[in-house]
């Protein structure tokens with residue numbers, strides 16, 4: 283399964299830091315779904331700003347009533363972290379426009395820092411003894427913790443950590459202030475957290491079930507069941523997304539390959555052996571290609587490959603490598619080999635299905651010439667417009 287190529291666009295990349303990966307991902311799920319579940323509050327501009335402004339207003343009110351050093355510290359830390367968070371947010375959105383996969387680690391770390399300072403700040407409000415701040419801080423915290431749980435339900439461990447970072451300091455502050463009625467919050471704590479925990483997990487289960495269903499039906503639509511390579515439709519979908527960074531035209535080469543003598547294998551050894559050979563050749567081809575190359579089983583014993591960002595010379599080397607690899611795998615079967623038709627395009631700009639279909643047809647013409655030349659070789663041409 284070309285999982286990397288099938289990955290979700292407009293998504294964070296999988297976290298690289300080990301702790302963050304543990305906190306945010308479930309390795310039992312396909313990468314594509316792990317990515318989809320990472321899309322939390324920070325992907326939505328309105329959600330990010332509503333949380334940020336709620337807390338900023340609270341810090342400003344606190345500061346205007348008590349311009350003490352600790353409230354200044356809270357205000358400045360909130361300002362700095364919110365600025366960093368917003369900066370990252372817009373940076374990510376810009377990167378998505380160019381389909382660059384973006385790192386999740388910093389984004390989620392910034393969110394955790396924000397939750398920590400917010401939790402500590404509201405504890406400060408409780409300890410201040412100022413009833414206005416207490417009345418504003420406590421419901422704000424309950425609302426923020428619940429919103430964090432709901433929006434981050436795709437990452438349950440992280441969501442629960444956020445809830446605790448937001449809510450725990452307030453509860454820990456209760457013994458250090460004189461009002462006995464605030465102990466009610468401490469007593470409510472376990473029930474509140476348990477409720478949020480259950481909500482997070484039921485939303486998480488619903489989301490993963492829905493995503494898994496969609497994932498499997500999409501796989502069926504775009505993958506060849508025998509080799510698990512892309513089928514034609516999957517290949518077109520993926521190949522059409524290829525384009526140079528910043529809209530710079532990209533040189534690409536397209537290979538249309540067809541096994542030689544495959545019918546003989548079927549006729550002599552049976553279809554099951556023929557299927558095994560197709561699978562072996564498919565996986566050997568995948569290994570012989572770069573991760574950016576897009577490989578599909580076109581049908582029968584035909585494979586099509588798009589090589590993005592490659593010179594004609596380098597694509598000839600790839601074609602010869604595939605011919606050698608196939609000959610190597612097929613050496614136990616007489617006559618098995620690979621013929622390839624190559625077409626080179628100097629200025630691929632992406633998203634043009636007609637042009638891509640023309641390139642496939644031209645590569646097919648080259649293949650026809652390779653077959654007529656005696657098979658086991660490649661023939662090439664430059665794109666004819």
Ligand SMILES: Nc1nc2c(ncn2[C@@H]2O[C@H](COP(=O)(O)OP(=O)(O)OP(=O)(O)O)[C@@H](O)[C@H]2O)c(=O)[nH]1
Nearest residue numbers: 540541542543544545546548553554556557582583
């Ligand atoms: N085992 C198996 N065989 C298949 C499958 N799909 C198509 N074929 C067979 O693949 C063969 C492809 O035909 P050709 O490409 O003409 O056979 P060839 O012997 O390679 O011919 P040349 O390309 O001229 O060398 C046919 O015999 C099909 O029945 C499949 O999924 N599994």
